[in-house]
Amino acid sequence: MTQPWPAPTATGPVHATVAVPGSKSITNRALVLAALSEGGGTLTGALRSRDTDLMVDALTALGLTVTVDGTTVKVEPHQGLSGPATVDCGLAGTVMRFVPPAAALADGEVAFDGDPRARQRPMGTVLGALRALGADVDGDALPFTLRGRGRVPGGAVTIDASASSQFVSGLLLAGAGYDRGLTVHHDGKPVPSLPHIDMTVAMLREAGVEVDDSEPNTWRVAPGPIGAREWAVEPDLSNATPFLAAAAVTGGTVTVTGWPERTTQPGDAIGEIAERMGATVTRDTRGLTVTGPDRLTGLDIDLHDVGELTPTVAAMAALAAGPSVLRGIAHLRGHETDRLAALAAEINGLGGVATETDDGLAIEPAALHGGAWRAYADHRMATAGAIVGLVVPGVEVDDIATTAKTLPDFPAMWRRIVGGTSATPGPEGTGGTS
Numbered sequence: 082m083t084q085p086w087p088a089p090t091a092t093g094p095v096h097a098t099v100a101v102p103g104s105k106s107i108t109n110r111a112l113v114l115a116a117l118s119e120g121g122g123t124l125t126g127a128l129r130s131r132d133t134d135l136m137v138d139a140l141t142a143l144g145l146t147v148t149v150d151g152t153t154v155k156v157e158p159h160q161g162l163s164g165p166a167t168v169d170c171g172l173a174g175t176v177m178r179f180v181p182p183a184a185a186l187a188d189g190e191v192a193f194d195g196d197p198r199a200r201q202r203p204m205g206t207v208l209g210a211l212r213a214l215g216a217d218v219d220g221d222a223l224p225f226t227l228r229g230r231g232r233v234p235g236g237a238v239t240i241d242a243s244a245s246s247q248f249v250s251g252l253l254l255a256g257a258g259y260d261r262g263l264t265v266h267h268d269g270k271p272v273p274s275l276p277h278i279d280m281t282v283a284m285l286r287e288a289g290v291e292v293d294d295s296e297p298n299t300w301r302v303a304p305g306p307i308g309a310r311e312w313a314v315e316p317d318l319s320n321a322t323p324f325l326a327a328a329a330v331t332g333g334t335v336t337v338t339g340w341p342e343r344t345t346q347p348g349d350a351i352g353e354i355a356e357r358m359g360a361t362v363t364r365d366t367r368g369l370t371v372t373g374p375d376r377l378t379g380l381d382i383d384l385h386d387v388g389e390l391t392p393t394v395a396a397m398a399a400l401a402a403g404p405s406v407l408r409g410i411a412h413l414r415g416h417e418t419d420r421l422a423a424l425a426a427e428i429n430g431l432g433g434v435a436t437e438t439d440d441g442l443a444i445e446p447a448a449l450h451g452g453a454w455r456a457y458a459d460h461r462m463a464t465a466g467a468i469v470g471l472v473v474p475g476v477e478v479d480d481i482a483t484t485a486k487t488l489p490d491f492p493a494m495w496r497r498i499v500g501g502t503s504a505t506p507g508p509e510g511t512g513g514t515s
């Protein structure tokens with residue numbers, strides 16, 4: 082356990098320009114697609130973090146040559162994946178849900194495990210689907226072993242993806258490699274994080290794969306080769322949200338540079354959310370800029386499509402002048418931690434009034450005081466504590482190092498923006514010196 086991190090308190094409005102490193106979701110999809118393309122692939126602007134290192138390590142364990150030079154990552158041309166191999170999923174949903182469907186195409190045994198909490202994250206749907214598609218794998222959760230036979234028959238499968246969009250994305254990413262391709266049909270409560278499935282579909286198409294998503298809740302991937310290509314990774318817009326929140330909660334102005342004009346990243350929704358809470362938001366050639374009001378207003382919002390933003394939005398809501406209701410996010414109970422329980426506990430621990438509902442959180446305005454803020458090994462819980470600490474003196478995050486999951490340089494970048502200088506990625510692209 083690291084030392085508690087005294088969250089820096091802003092002495093006035095935060096003004097900064099921030100460049101965030103590449104998107105976790107795009108980086109790990111591009112790596113999987115390069116691993117399934119005989120020509121490999123090159124990523125520029127890739128994220129370097131625990132989750133993406135775990136993906137690189139997984140592909141290396143499966144016999145590929147992956148070279149990493151700063152934020153350029155190259156998967157060399159290859160003849161396919163092979164075992165025996167051991168894959169450490171850490172706590173990365175993208176590794177535990179994306180690699181097994183790809184590894185089913187490997188020749189040889191592949192053993193998967195991860196952090197203690199990863200063993201509790203929902204996984205049975207993916208393994209059940211792989212069995213139905215003809216892969217040889219036991220179990221319903223980590224750890225498990227997959228016995229790859231170099232090919233998967235594929236075909237149609239019906240799953241309940243209401244616990245995670247990653248179940249669908251993982252299967253789709255590998256489906257073109259299955260003999261008969263793949264049709265995934267969802268049957269159950271609505272699938273969360275649909276923009277992340279749109280991201281998967283868009284990237285598959287960019288790699289030359291035919292995907293039919295014209296029918297709601299059904300995705301068809303035609304069998305065929307995946308093209309080798311260069312992937313220019315967009316900045317991680319979810320990781321940008323704490324920095325924009327810093328402006329929103331202090332009445333300052335923060336610009337995140339390189340904001341894409343069009344994107345499938347759910348982080349794009351932060352503009353509309355900040356506006357609804359009273360901030361002014363502009364998009365121009367410099368990026369996306371948020372200017373905070375004197376005091377944020379609360380909001381009632383369905384975050385089902387953009388659940389990844391919940392910790393940031395909850396932190397903003399805890400500092401707002403009016404009540405908020407965050408809905409549509411029951412599936413967050415299966416994230417890095419039970420995020421609904423964790424957010425309610427930590428906000429209440431500082432004197433706030435947050436209640437878990439069936440599918441989200443209700444947060445009432447309250448005067449917060451300093452105290453401990455637990456991160457629960459969850460990068461976004463840690464950054465939510467940092468946001469609260471900007472305006473509430475004496476907040477101490479127990480494990481700020483957990484931000485290394487997707488943004489290893491978060492503490493340094495945060496210190497710089499609170500100190501009034503710009504934060505840009507360093508030579509390794511992980512948010513170094515400005």
Ligand SMILES: O=C(O)C1=C[C@@H](OP(=O)(O)O)[C@@H](O)[C@H](O)C1
Nearest residue numbers: 106245246247250273274277389
């Ligand atoms: O596919 C992806 O890259 C992701 C999908 C979402 O997962 P869920 O659908 O489980 O929320 C999101 O929360 C996660 O951070 C990344």
Ligand SMILES: C=C(OP(=O)(O)O)C(=O)O
Nearest residue numbers: 172173174175389416417
């Ligand atoms: C839910 C998240 O991560 P994972 O990819 O591990 O599911 C997240 O980053 O908010």
